[in-house]
Amino acid sequence: MRYLPLTSADRASMLETIGASSVEELYSDVPDGALLDAPVDLPSHLGEMQVERDMMALAAKNTGASSVPSFLGAGAYRHHVPATVDYVIQRGEFLTAYTPYQPEIAQGTLQYLFEFQTQVASITGMDVANASMWDGATSCAEAVLMACRATRRKKAVLSGGVHPHYREVTETYCQYSDTEVAGRDGNPEQQATVEELDDLIDDQTACVVVQYPDVFGRVQDHTKLAEVCHAKGALLVVVFTEAVAFGAIKSPGSFGADIVCGEGQSIGNALNYGGPYVGLFATTQKLVRQMPGRLCGETVDQDGKRGFVLTLSTREQHIRREKATSNICTNSGLCSLAFTVHMSLLGEDGYRRLATLNHENACKAADALDAVPGVTVVNDSFFNEFTVKLSKPAAEVVETLVAKNVLGGVPLSRLYPNRSDLDNYLLVAVTETNTDDDIAALADALKEALA
Template sequence: MRYLPLADSDRQEMLRAVGASSIDDLFVDVPEAAHLSTKIEGLADHASELSVERQLTAMARRNMVAGEVPFFLGAGAYRHHIPASVDHLIQRGEFLTSYTPYQPEIAQGTLQALFEFQTQVARLYGCDVANASMYDGSTACWEAIVMARRITRRGKAVLSAGLHPHYVSVADTMAKFTGDVLDKALPELTAETDADRLLAAIDEETSCVVVQYPDILGRITDLTPIADKAHEKGALLIAVVTEPVALGAIRSPGEMGADIVVGEGQSIGVGLNFGGPYVGLFACKEKFVRQMPGRLCGETVDAEGKRGFVLTLSTREQHIRREKATSNICTNSGLCALAFSVHMTLLGEKGLRQLANLNHAKAVQAAERLAKVAGVELVNDSFFNEFTLRLSKPARPVVRAMAEQGVLGGVSLGRLFPGAEALQNGLVVAVTETVTDEDIEALAKALQETLA
């Protein structure tokens, strides 16, 4: 447990230094609905250190461990098997202690690891160039939108209804400060995506179209017509990939004309970790590289002709004049990027394709079994390892009831879209290589009992 050696006098001095009258002044931008209005259950106002440790340990034990129960949660964060060698390698001293290389050319090992990471991401996404990573998928998505604004000098972004609502929420928050207009909609519980809506919405004021691939309901669509229409109108296509393992089985967004491809890299090398730290992936066409946020490592030769690595582009505000910065992103997710790169290296192209095929096969098996349960209808006609079910009852209480039976049976659309009545019966189910035949049967049984 972290020890914070601050007295009230210390806190008051810090508040005076920043011009705040109270700690509450620091949270004025947080919506009132997000404020904690009651005390945390089970915690006293004052207690001994030993007592607090015991209380917090007891509270932590109420969590259900992902690896100990049938687990079908996804919607942007996925449970995959990570080889033990990944953790061993990233904890080597030369990696674990490395941080932002302020004299970058001295840290040749760090630069080479990031260079290899960039190469892997660019190949995975089908793009010319990738940066050295971002914070996570949602912030990478926003950075892509504002990058498109700089390139096109337009301020209207058309967002697919299938874009993860958390990504939309981040964009909403940031657009308040840039003035960007976000054309968005709620998804419909159907097998078809909103591709027709996107095509109709693209006009001469559009900076970019943002499409998730596969989308929040697990649906897969051909991005080529959207890319063609966007380019016809002078706009860019941004593809968002929350499950990178899918690209071992389906065409990369870059192949279909995407100008910028971003997403979450957590599936490869990084555990679930209660939501973080994760690693944002960001790639684009070479002609847009100078507008790309973050940093870019490059390969060169030194004065003796030996292979070396340099920080080629770093358009963040720490390295150049603030008014010329493309972003205030101040670091990359270095250790998570390394874990991604180590895991990807262990897999190789052949291994990634095998892993993708295994995921898809398991998902097909689960979808066919669950569709036989009374009160369950499969929405998708195409998917990778994630699909949506329409239940005969609202999904949120069904999910809770299954959890009480020891089955984490998916993510309810009612949780992701709390105000959308038409989506309340939707359940998103993710099936990875970690799911067994017994897990699928346990989920089918739990659904059958809960829906009866």
């Protein structure tokens, strides 16, 4: 086997040094009958060529998102990833390193984590960010748990604009820690007002969670909500699914948010059918010690040179065990590197232009779709994703579009399976990758499907 270097002569001489008669003898602690004497019932080893052939056969059974006009979003977005990103993350020194437990020989990882934290804090408008979480949904759940720790309260109010998967993950995380998750049902036709959310805040409310832009694509100012939360001793958590947006819209930090977290996949990471992604997590200086996850900090070495280390680890499970701020250990290292490299390439000008192009393409698509009989654009405001109401159930229409080689969007019925009132709504995401021809193809396909 090509990865296993020991020869029979090696094995024999090593067993002799050990003083064992066979490898099986080394397994003598295994209870009787549990040690298998033959390989399990699975295929035998394959050469590299055969493995590649098998995987290509599986790949061939899928429709790649970039192989057809594609308008799917709802928490994952197709963006162009510069070739440099993939080059950097495949360098073995990054790819095959681990958590920087020995900082003297991990300054590469530590320095990019410090840069990553700075980039995340910058785009969200917050003081500090951690070294990443698993994804946007788990970040949202961890933010709620953090708010509960910080306020010593046990209730979270989730706005109806929060992605239903984020809500489900939050409920899953909270269900066994006596934390109540309250909130409103999402409605693409009507946004919750500050007053409606205010009514749900009581003296046990640790935080209010809103999404910005929200799951239906709307862009809403939360400055007033932050004031309302703070007046009642609760924190404002702003989650997001599209990290490109902050190149075009005001940062959540500018609203007075206490925790800002969400999905970083859009920058530098492929769609990967849902993972691995990278959770971004930022907060204020005041709350930094309540944060979950790893943090990289600046320091100096023995010779007085600047260097970086993992820090504030007394929050973490390997020190605090059952009293840790979270059980997270491994995070999304390489995905955060991809984010950092892409963001470094973009820079101020590139990031803002990328965001503008996304928005302009989305405006173009919204106008094109609004002109299709049977389609109404619901949103007044949006960044690169908006909701349309169709004259037919969206799930059926999406299937019809597949037959026309168009991936038309995400039907809200897939996100809200128990909400028949949302059956006719479709969520459409438009990025810099969509051409005018793509938009025309979507409009034409919808016209036929709805005729």
